Amino acid sequence: MADIVQFENVGLRYGSGPETLSDLSFTLRAGQFYFLTGASGAGKTSLLRLLYLAQRPSRGNIRLFGEDAVLLPRGRLPGFRRRIGVVFQDFRLVPHLSAADNIALPLRVAGVQEADVEQPVREMLAWVGLSERADARPETLSGGEQQRVAIARAVITRPEMLVADEPTGNVDPDMAERLLALFASMNALGTTVVVATHDFHLLSRIAEATMLRLDKGRLLDPTGALRYPVRP
């Protein structure tokens, strides 16, 4: 399997503050499932922001889909971002759009004809169990429902990489299991999945997942050799 992401001595600093991320070197392989763990403030969200190109590193090199992501011209970012599905920690649904329109947004951004939008959106709504809530606006949806809309929006274009920031943080354990099952099925279809979480109960649910552990901005297990539960 090819490397989809390569980090080499990557550091990230916001303004003139201390480094949020330091000396990150690791690779993510296509089609693999990764958990990114660490305590609050460890730098998980910052690392994910680098992965989905919301941020450029302060130093080091990042290769994404085989190309230098650090020197990538701004005009080429949209093309790369369309290959990445993102589930934001705070969902970031567009408040004036219905659940269906939120899910359809990546397709419309990608220029898919209106006639070809409705069917995949219906399928996606059914997949996340929200067919009955297609016309509901985010404010009328529960936290779990919003989360599922956000996930459906992230995967509707079948991205090569799915990045999810604490996707189970606001849902009950049953829903968390179901959402994880959704990610696993995406992964089974070939999508590289990176899930940031500090929910240790989830980590054991995907046996073949690789764990990346962050502590104070540094990666403790860059080789991914450590798994959860730690095997003898």
Next chain:
Amino acid sequence: MSGAGRVLDEAGGLGAMTGVMAVMLFLTVLAAAIGLGTAGAARLVDRQLAGRLTVQVVVGEPGARDAAAARVLAALGGSPDVARANPVDQAELARLLRPWLGDDAANPELPVPALIDVDLRDPGDAAAARVAGLVRRAEPAARVDRRERWMSPVNRFLRTLTLTAGALVLLMASAAAAVVVLAARAGLETHRATIEVMHMLGATDVQVARLFQRRMARDAALGGGAGALAALGVVALLGGQVQALGSELLGGVALSPKEWAVLAALPLVFVALATAAARWAVLRRLRRIL
């Protein structure tokens, strides 16, 4: 489901644009109408006075005056530069003078000059100079006045009005563009979170800008259309009142169908302007973020 055009909140800060554009277009259409009207009046003055002369035969004794006028008229009649030369009836002159001189205006002993209206074939300066020379040779006491010269202050005034109105239209267009730029910037702030999501979903700057363009174009079309319609109503009302005055000069102010079409097209110009200004402002601001 609806299209992506509704991504921006309909209740956002851009709605005030409709009212602003209505006022802008109302004033712009009025200014443009004044400009077109005064330009028309200036053209009418030019048309009516170009190549027209008045010859005054200033001789005190009526008999000698009439003889001199006849000589001048004969000389003019033989000139290839002259299309028409008509003596002004003395009775008509007396009528014109009556408000100032009363019944004495009709007194044949009054040393009123004889006047001859002359239309030149060519309105140029050379023909006017040749005719003036011809007149002076026929009667050294005769004076030749070009009517253009009498009316040049009026013409200058009309042209200044036209230029002022044109400048006003340009100023209003600039102000409208500035308002759109400010509104687009405010809109970008209001919708910052949505725009960030759009970017993360792979939207290009042009796609984001298009959302604002559409919004601005709609506001400009609605507001501008209403403002322009109201202004056209006012222009039509004023035009009717000018026609009722029956003034030959003010008659030139009346707008032609082509000029009405120009006024009616102004909202479209403003929509295009608003669209371009919004696109410029949004793209410029988006370039600063990743």
